[in-house]
Amino acid sequence: MKLLGSTTSPFVRRIRLYLINIEVTETACEFINLDIFDTQDRAFLTQNNPAQKIPVLIDDDNVINDSGVIYRYLAQKFNQPALTWQQENLLTEIDAANDSMVSMLLLMRSGIDVKQDALFFNLQKERVGKILDSLNEAVADDVIKQWDYVAISLYCLLDWLSFREIYFWQDHNSLLNFFEKAKYQKGIKETVPRI
Ligand SMILES: N[C@@H](CCC(=O)N[C@@H](CS)C(=O)NCC(=O)O)C(=O)O
Structure with a gap:
């Protein structure tokens, strides 16, 4: 297998950590580190995923896009249990926060002032705030407890927010405790993800 990604992407990191967690070695799944804004790497990515997003998993004739689908593919291939509906909802929250902040980062890189008081930016910040409150509660209530795919995805989100200095989440005590143990x-x- 090959995993196309980058070292900075939180969506790619989840899959890398999940593979390590289920003891799939680098030899069994080679990590291909792409610069998705480089012409050649981008052409290679587009060949495999017209949506031009990472991660992408290549397993012989199967080319699988999107971290959530890759996770399901790997869980099935390696006989791991499927997520419960509650875990699926937690993952949807983590994804939504991650998507909002990836969009904000791309806007900042496009020279747009994301601190301005405007609908789009306010919606993203409000969403991430509400999601972090909800995830903080999930950790406090031991709903996120085991080091599984949901916990891995949460860790990757939090570490990425710190790495990009894009959202201060450390005022959420349970998330902070979770992070300190998980590291x-x-x-x-x-x-x-630091380069
Ligand atoms: N829903 C996708 C999101 C993946 C995603 O947004 N990846 C980012 C990197 S962190 C990306 O490839 N962005 C490129 C772009 O938006 O043009 C997944 O879960 O894999």
Whole structure:
């Protein structure tokens, strides 16, 4: 298998950590680090995913796009349990916060002032705030407890928000406790997004 991605993407990092967690080695799944804004790398990405997003998993003739679908593919291939509906909802929240903040980052890189008081920016900030409150509660209530795909995805979101300095979440005590414990998990150091 091959995983197309980048070291900075939180969506790619989840899959890398999940693979490590289920003990799939680098030899069994090679990580291809792309610069998605480089012409050649972008052409290679587009060949495999016209949506031009990472991660992409290539497993012989199967080309799988989107971290959520890749997760389901891997879970099935390696006989791992499927997510419960509650876990699916938590993942939807984590994805929504991640998508909003990736959009904000791209807007900032396009020279747009995301601090301005305008509908689009206000909606993203409000959404991320509400989601972080909800995830904080989920951690406090032990709904997110095991080091599974949901916890991995949450860790990747929080670490990415800090890395990009795009949203201050450290005032959420349960998330902070979760983060402090999770940073010693297998693979965290090897997949750190800092360049
Ligand atoms: N829903 C997708 C989102 C993936 C995504 O947004 N990846 C970002 C990198 S963090 C990307 O490829 N962005 C390129 C773009 O938006 O043009 C997933 O879960 O895989």
